[in-house]
Amino acid sequence: MAQPRSLARVAMILTTCSLLFGRSSLAPASTGTLCIPRERDALLDFKAGLTDPGNFLSSWQGANCCQWKGVECSNGTGHVVTLRVSTGFYSPELIGGEIRPSLLTLQHLDWLDLSENDFGGKPIPKFIGNLRSLTYLILSLQFRRSDSSPHWEPLKPNQPPDHQ
Numbered sequence: 001m002a003q004p005r006s007l008a009r010v011a012m013i014l015t016t017c018s019l020l021f022g023r024s025s026l027a028p029a030s031t032g033t034l035c036i037p038r039e040r041d042a043l044l045d046f047k048a049g050l051t052d053p054g055n056f057l058s059s060w061q062g063a064n065c066c067q068w069k070g071v072e073c074s075n076g077t078g079h080v081v082t083l084r085v086s087t088g089f090y091s092p093e094l095i096g097g098e099i100r101p102s103l104l105t106l107q108h109l110d111w112l113d114l115s116e117n118d119f120g121g122k123p124i125p126k127f128i129g130n131l132r133s134l135t136y137l138i139l140s141l142q143f144r145r146s147d148s149s150p151h152w153e154p155l156k157p158n159q160p161p162d163h164q
Contacts, residue, residue: 033075046099046100050085083111095117111134
């Protein structure tokens with residue numbers, strides 16, 4: 001029988017492979033997909049709570065948030081469905097700051113990647129558990145679990161969603 005640590009390592013490797021090879025690039029959605037204004041405003045409020053010394057979020061301007069780096073929208077509805085705020089494993093300038101509850105406005109968000117940042121070991125915000133469409137949550141070790149962390153239900157099998 002496999003040891004729990006071995007199973008955890010296998011799960012981590014499979015998740016990493018899925019993230020690397022199973023998803024499209026961070027390229028913005030087609031120019032025909034338009035951002036929903038209240039979702040753009042929520043993203044801008046979320047960004048306002050962050051520190052971004054490496055200017056990872058510098059593309060987050062203008063009316064169409066579907067063209068911003070790390071944001072993917074449904075081609076059919078324009079709703080934000082994927083948010084990747086991950087500076088990269090080897091980046092010397094990591095994103096930090098506060099994860100704001102304005103993310104709750106993104107009711108169709110099913111993929112949230114906050115990995116490879118430095119949130120100073122703060123607890124995972126409890127409100128993250130209220131993102132009802134969230135299927136994939138990728139966090140780094142820069143968060144810590146606490147008694148106030150959200151209760152996590154088992155997520156769907158690790159395969160990328162289809163946002164067409």
